[in-house]
Amino acid sequence: MASLLSVQSLAVSYGPIEAVRGVDFDIQKGEIVAFLGANGAGKSSTLNALVGLVPVASGTVSFKGEDITDWAPENLAPAGLTLSPEGRRVFGALSVAENLRMGAFSIKDKVALEAAWERVYTLFPILHERRDQFAGTLSGGQQQMLAVGRALMSNPSLLLLDEPSLGLAPKIVGQIFDLIALLRDQGVTLALVEQNVSMALEIADRGYVLASGKIVASGPAAELARSEALKSAYLGGE
Numbered sequence: 001m002a003s004l005l006s007v008q009s010l011a012v013s014y015g016p017i018e019a020v021r022g023v024d025f026d027i028q029k030g031e032i033v034a035f036l037g038a039n040g041a042g043k044s045s046t047l048n049a050l051v052g053l054v055p056v057a058s059g060t061v062s063f064k065g066e067d068i069t070d071w072a073p074e075n076l077a078p079a080g081l082t083l084s085p086e087g088r089r090v091f092g093a094l095s096v097a098e099n100l101r102m103g104a105f106s107i108k109d110k111v112a113l114e115a116a117w118e119r120v121y122t123l124f125p126i127l128h129e130r131r132d133q134f135a136g137t138l139s140g141g142q143q144q145m146l147a148v149g150r151a152l153m154s155n156p157s158l159l160l161l162d163e164p165s166l167g168l169a170p171k172i173v174g175q176i177f178d179l180i181a182l183l184r185d186q187g188v189t190l191a192l193v194e195q196n197v198s199m200a201l202e203i204a205d206r207g208y209v210l211a212s213g214k215i216v217a218s219g220p221a222a223e224l225a226r227s228e229a230l231k232s233a234y235l236g237g238e
């Protein structure tokens with residue numbers, strides 16, 4: 001079966017800093033794939049490059065069989081590829097509903113747009129309750145729900161989640177992981193960057209471990225959980 005996403009020799013640089021140094025990976029439809037590794041390993045740079053938020057220095061990215069390597073972010077959402085970025089990046093001075101509406105910029109069809117609102121407000125009743133409130137007044141957990149909700153408004157077939165549980169209380173972290181499982185059940189394919197390694201490997205099918213911009217281990221989640229490469233990736237890297 002053809003991969004939903006296929007990445008070959010992807011490299012990302014910031015001036016002289018080589019953040020991602022030639023990574024290969026693929027994601028099949030229906031999977032949850034975890035991307036793990038210490039701070040600075042290149043996880044966010046990888047996801048950001050997939051959606052065109054940072055330039056691809058070299059390598060190729062194909063999505064649904066199409067070469068999307070140099071596509072702009074505004075063309076990727078309509079194609080079905082969306083990122084919920086690290087740090088949430090909600091617009092605090094806009095209302096909850098206005099933030100969500102931005103996620104649906106690519107949906108022109110009225111019925112599809114209604115379905116997107118319905119889906120997100122059903123998943124997150126709190127966002128419906130607070131829809132006219134400034135996003136900046138939400139709690140951290142609610143802002144994370146909003147960031148995921150905004151990404152879901154474009155009805156992605158592949159959703160990239162960068163550190164969705166970062167800085168949240170354990171109870172809220174549990175809710176985020178419940179949500180990830182629910183999205184998988186709804187047919188969304190997920191790439192998940194997480195510092196919460198044990199929870200990520202519990203929910204994921206497969207994973208990749210990054211260190212210093214390279215993939216140092218990969219495999220089924222249960223195997224990765226036992227691997228030495230995973231441990232050493234968190235013990236000071238290389």
Ligand SMILES: Nc1ncnc2c1ncn2[C@@H]1O[C@H](COP(=O)(O)OP(=O)(O)O)[C@@H](O)[C@H]1O
Pocket residue numbers: 014017018019037038039040041042043044045046
């Ligand atoms: N905008 C940027 N400008 C310069 N260097 C950056 C930028 N973003 C990330 N980096 C560097 O790229 C490397 C990888 O960072 P990042 O992709 O954020 O890693 P991770 O998400 O795994 O923590 C790090 O050395 C980081 O300092």
Ligand SMILES: [Mg+2]
Pocket residue numbers: 043044045086
């Ligand atoms: Mg990061």
